[in-house]
Amino acid sequence: MLQDIYPARYSLVYQEETISDDDLVIIGNLNKHLVLFDGHLPTYKQVKDLLPEDYRYLFSIDDVHYFMNYHDLPDHEHTQIRTVIRILQGPEAFGAMTGHHLLSWYLTNRYCSCCGHPLKHSEKERALVCPSCGQVIYPRISPAIIVAITDGDRLLVSKYARGAYRNYALIAGFCEIGETPEETCKREVMEEVGIRIKDIRYYACQPWGVDGGLLLGYFAHLDGDDTLKVDHNELSEAEWITKDEIAADENPITLTSTLMQEFRKGNYD
Numbered sequence: 624m625l626q627d628i629y630p631a632r633y634s635l636v637y638q639e640e641t642i643s644d645d646d647l648v649i650i651g652n653l654n655k656h657l658v659l660f661d662g663h664l665p666t667y668k669q670v671k672d673l674l675p676e677d678y679r680y681l682f683s684i685d686d687v688h689y690f691m692n693y694h695d696l697p698d699h700e701h702t703q704i705r706t707v708i709r710i711l712q713g714p715e716a717f718g719a720m721t722g723h724h725l726l727s728w729y730l731t732n733r734y735c736s737c738c739g740h741p742l743k744h745s746e747k748e749r750a751l752v753c754p755s756c757g758q759v760i761y762p763r764i765s766p767a768i769i770v771a772i773t774d775g776d777r778l779l780v781s782k783y784a785r786g787a788y789r790n791y792a793l794i795a796g797f798c799e800i801g802e803t804p805e806e807t808c809k810r811e812v813m814e815e816v817g818i819r820i821k822d823i824r825y826y827a828c829q830p831w832g833v834d835g836g837l838l839l840g841y842f843a844h845l846d847g848d849d850t851l852k853v854d855h856n857e858l859s860e861a862e863w864i865t866k867d868e869i870a871a872d873e874n875p876i877t878l879t880s881t882l883m884q885e886f887r888k889g890n891y892d
């Protein structure tokens with residue numbers, strides 16, 4: 624998956640770093656777009672004459688340092704983050720997605736939500752602090768579930784009604800406050816396709832900076848009636864498919880694809 628960058632190593636130790644020419648810069652906007660130069664994240668050397676000196680250190684992958692800039696480059700071509708992670712390879716793709724998550728958080732947290740005072744950066748950890756009322760704001764990560772529902776040799780797949788993602792998907796949704804992820808699985812499945820599930824088994828997770836999420840992946844069995852009642856506000860369609868209808872993908876980058884490949888190979892039923 625995208626986060627599996629071994630032997631490269633992701634280090635998010637919070638520290639002040641001085642930017643230098645070869646460091647990579649995350650530039651984008653709140654419409655989930657990033658700026659690429661020649662199909663890669665730009666270096667500081669490429670953008671330093673184009674942007675104000677308003678950089679923030681994010682993290683490192685091996686000896687490559689990632690920074691963000693608070694300003695966009697509106698005259699440059701922008702690429703949707705979902706596309707960015709398919710254009711870039713390996714650690715750079717993971718760096719772009721994680722950088723996008725942090726960029727979104729920084730861009731939406733400039734003022735204190737309690738008193739309206741401009742926020743300052745904490746000097747000891749990745750947090751924003753209100754110098755007026757003392758509120759501390761930490762990076763936001765939203766847990767969400769993806770569930771692969773099987774019924775014998777069939778897998779339930781869906782397609783989203785909205786958004787650019789038109790391939791097969793699995794039932795997914797954000798956890799609500801007070802809910803366990805397993806309860807989220809049951810609720811989302813009932814809401815979106817009107818069926819019950821049982822034997823909910825955790826499989827793996829994926830940090831998903833596209834939506835600021837942390838995806839928790841599950842397998843589950845159909846429980847009872849298999850009649851689908853599709854919520855067309857959320858999904859354009861849903862159907863049961865067999866292993867033969869899933870194209871082989873030996874190196875899936877998403878948790879959705881990974882779950883589907885496991886089913887295709889017969890590792891989970």
Ligand SMILES: [Zn+2]
Pocket residue numbers: 735736737738739740753754755756757758
């Ligand atoms: Zn405040």
